[in-house]
Amino acid sequence: MGTFLDRRTIVLAGILGAVSVVAANSWMNAPTGFTLDSSGRVVAVDPVGVIFNKAMPLEAAHMLVAAYLVGGFMIASVYAGAMLRGRRDRYHRLGFVIAFTVAAVATPVQMGVGDALARWVYNDQPEKFAAIELVPQTSSDVPETLLGKLNSNGTVQGGIPIPGLASWLSDPATGKSTVVKGIDSVPAGDRPTVSEVNIVHLSWDIMVGLGTLLFLLSLWYGLTWALRRRMPTNRAFLTLAAASGLLSVIAMEAGWVVTEVGRQPWIVYGYMKVEDAATANTGVWITFIAVTVLYLALGVTAILVLRGMSRRFRRAGGFNDVESPYGPPASPAAEPQVEEATR
Amino acid sequence: MSDTVAVVLLLALTTYAVFGGADFGAGLWDLIAGGPEQGRRPRELIEHSLGPVWEANHVWLIFVFVVTWTAFSEAYASIMLTLFVPLTIAALGIVLRGASFAFRKSVVSLRNRRLFGAAFAASSVLVPYCMGAVAGGIASGRVPAGGTAGDPVDSWINPTSVVTGVLAVTSVAYLAAVYLVWEARRDDDAEMADYFRRRAVVSAVAVAVVGAVGMVVLHSDAPYVFDGMTGRALPVVIVGVAFGLGALVLLARDASRAARVLAVLAQAGIVLAWGVAQWPYLLPESLSVSAAAAPSGTLRVLIVNVVLAVLIVLPAFVLLYVLAQRRLLPEEGVPDAADRVADRPAD
Structure with a gap:
């Protein structure tokens, strides 16, 4: 019983703690549950409405899965590093397999959650989505631009455009004809700056790119188990696995950059700008x-x-x-x- | 409802002053224990008495911050904007202190141990001074209402802040000395018990002197709190002083366990007296508890949370303290491994 309390409560407290922290952030993205008077002071608060804001379920899920993903890859990468140096005994194999399996299961789940969250952003924070997809003007048949950057004159330079994909991903039902709102859809004073847009877009590419790489690595691991009933032990796999911890941290941080820089100039979306909140x-x-x-x-x-x-x-x-x-x-x-x- | 939250806040602050205070005070005795050889035994006693619980005590500080910014955001904004210098120094000091204490346990060479020991001990003095100075800035009405910044220098470098800062340092030293007498007694270490008993007496006298000077300073520099101390809060002050004296008497009679309880109550008395004296103000004479309070929905949830915390977290805390008191927690650090290295013949 003692052990039960110890371990299960740590897991539960960890999950609830993470969800609470993310709820505070998601409230900044979708502020609800409060009433302002005419001078802008908060006069009434509905804590349930605050915590269960519209952005919370998906943002919390995304971070929670990220935590398991990062934790798994981090631990596994330590053992992968040791295995590369020749310590391939049962202890190191177990250490690797337990952690990497958690991460490998979390990775495809994360892609699904991330896709749903991106669609939420498409609907509820169009200028963040425009920055993510590098869309200066509202239009349909929007390409998914890999890398590339926005110029100060509002044109997209460089990068590899995949025709119509951004529109299609935003709403598969309407496909290429889906209209994606551009940065020009919000008033000039409420837009992110050009460099903010570029930071968001680059961070998005990094997060999705590394996420995809980690997914392929997980697939490699999963297929090897399925076919050979053992983990892959060749140097190429172990080297990538040894790097997976660091890569997953970079992917997660890039994700936070997307959500935070993508909300600029707001600190509380639609209510308070960063410059008004700053000391x-x-x-x-x-x-x-x-x-x-x-x-x-x-x-x-x-x-x-x-x-x-x-x-x-x-x-x-x-x-x-x-x-x-x-x-x-x-x-x-x-x-x-x-x-x-x-x- | 805001009154309830204010009382919770004061109690949490008191708890921090008592438990965190003893930690900081131990750091002060570490700092002035002398050279490596001379100070070895007191430092050993300090290290193993702090050991397992030292990190947990900052929970109370975090609790105080969270309750203040949630329930009294306007006061929180004013305090932070005005007193950011001492608060930043305190925050950096807490980080440096915790890290140095952990590092000191993990290094073997004398030079490194001294380096981290000095960082640990120096920040143990700096942090309570800054906390006391913050309290002094608030008590003397130097923090304006309205979530606006006051004078960033005068708000913590002023007569009241200097006195409350020194009072914080001396009182935690006193508390820690009383604790350490008891720790030494349990080790049957008469020499160390005597060592810290002398220091408890000296620091008690120092607290009394600083307290007396403090009243004079408050009279001219913080009249509202002075009036409170000599009026509404007078019973608390008297009881606190009585406990402080009683602890010394018990120490002299070698009843170190009971002395410890009285010393804790005396320390609690100082913080409680301050709170009672400046009631009903959070920021004396400019912002009252009720005026600073958050909307009722927020306060209600906060109180529910406090009740839950008391039910869920407090038993664990009590268990932690009890285990620490009975020395059932494992020691941290690597002295054993290091000893083995030392014992091992060179390969």
Whole structure:
């Protein structure tokens, strides 16, 4: 019972915590559940309406799946790195398989959730969608432009256009004739700037591109299991798997850039602009620099300390006789590693 | 309803002052324990008494922030905009402190241990000073209402802030010394018990002196809170002082467990007296609790959340403290592994 409470409540608290945090962000995208008086002060709040805003279900689902995806790939990439260096014993295989399987299952789910979320953005935040798809003017038969950029004169330069795909993806029922609203569909003062549009578009390409790559990697893994009843162990797969943790983090962060920069100039969509929400304190730069310097220093120190711990750990006999946090138990189970490492 | 939330806020702040305060105070004694050899034993005692619980105490601070910005956003905006300098220093100090404490446990060389130890100990003093200075800025009415910025310098470098900052540092030192006497007693370490008993007495005297000076300063610099302290909050002040003295008497009689309880109540008395003294204001004489309150829908959910937190989180916290008190939690860090390295003959 104790263990049950420990573990299940951590999972539950993690999920509820993540959903709550994302609910706050999705409220910024689809603010509901409050009443303003004539001077713009909040006079009444309906917390249920705030939390269960229209953007929340899909945004929360997207982040939750992303968390499992990133967590899985991150853990798996550590074991993949160790396997590349020759530690292919049962302990490392298990560590890899458990984590990578979670991520591999999450990846196609994420593509489905992401597709649904993009359609929500198409309907409810047209200028964000226009930035994502690089659509300056409202039109039908809009191409899906890979890379490329928007010029300040409102034309799209470079990139690889796939004819009609953006329209088709926005609403498969109407296909290529689906009208996609352009950035010109909102008043000039409420538009994202050209560079913001380009950041959103590039981040979108990075997120979808890396997501697709991770999906193909998951497919490779899944097919190998299906056909050979074992995980792929060749260097190409392991190298990609070792990079998958970092790649998934980049994909996730790119996704956050899409949703945050894509909402510009608003901080609360349709109600409050970033410039009106920002502090008037001019010392913000000092704080920003101080925080950055402190965390850089702590980050570097953390790496140095961890390296020092790892050195001592090896000198003390490695897996042989020292228990490490989250590591394998010190005694019998550790034997295979030693064999492998000394081979 | 806003009164209820304000009381919850004050209680959370008090809890932080008591539990977090003891942590910070221990850092101060670490800082002035002397050279590596001379200060080795007190530092060891401090390290293993802080060990497993030190991170958890900041939950109370986070709780205070969340409740303030949710229930009293206008006051929160004013406080943050005005007092961002000491608050930023405190935040960076907390990060540096926690990281240094963890790093110190994970390095072996004396030079590195001293480096992280110094960072840990110095930030342990800096943070309570800044927190106290923030309280002083608020108490002396230097934070304007309306979610606007006051003077970014005078709001925390002023007579009241200096006194409350020093009071915060001395009171956490006192509290920690009393705690450490009890810790040493449980180790049957008479020498260390005596060491911290002397320091408890000295810091108690320091708290009394600073408190007395503080009243003089409040009289001219923060009249509203002074009137409150000598009026409405006077019973709290008297009881708090009595507890503080009682703790010393018990320490002298070697009843360190009971002394600890009284010291906690004395520390709580300081924060509670401040809260009662400036009632009904969040920002004395410019913003009252009811005027700053969020819409009732928000407050209702907040209270429900507090009740849930009490039901769900508090038992876990109590368990954590009890386990820590009974020393049933595993020690952190790598001294064992390091010792093994040291014991092992060179290959």
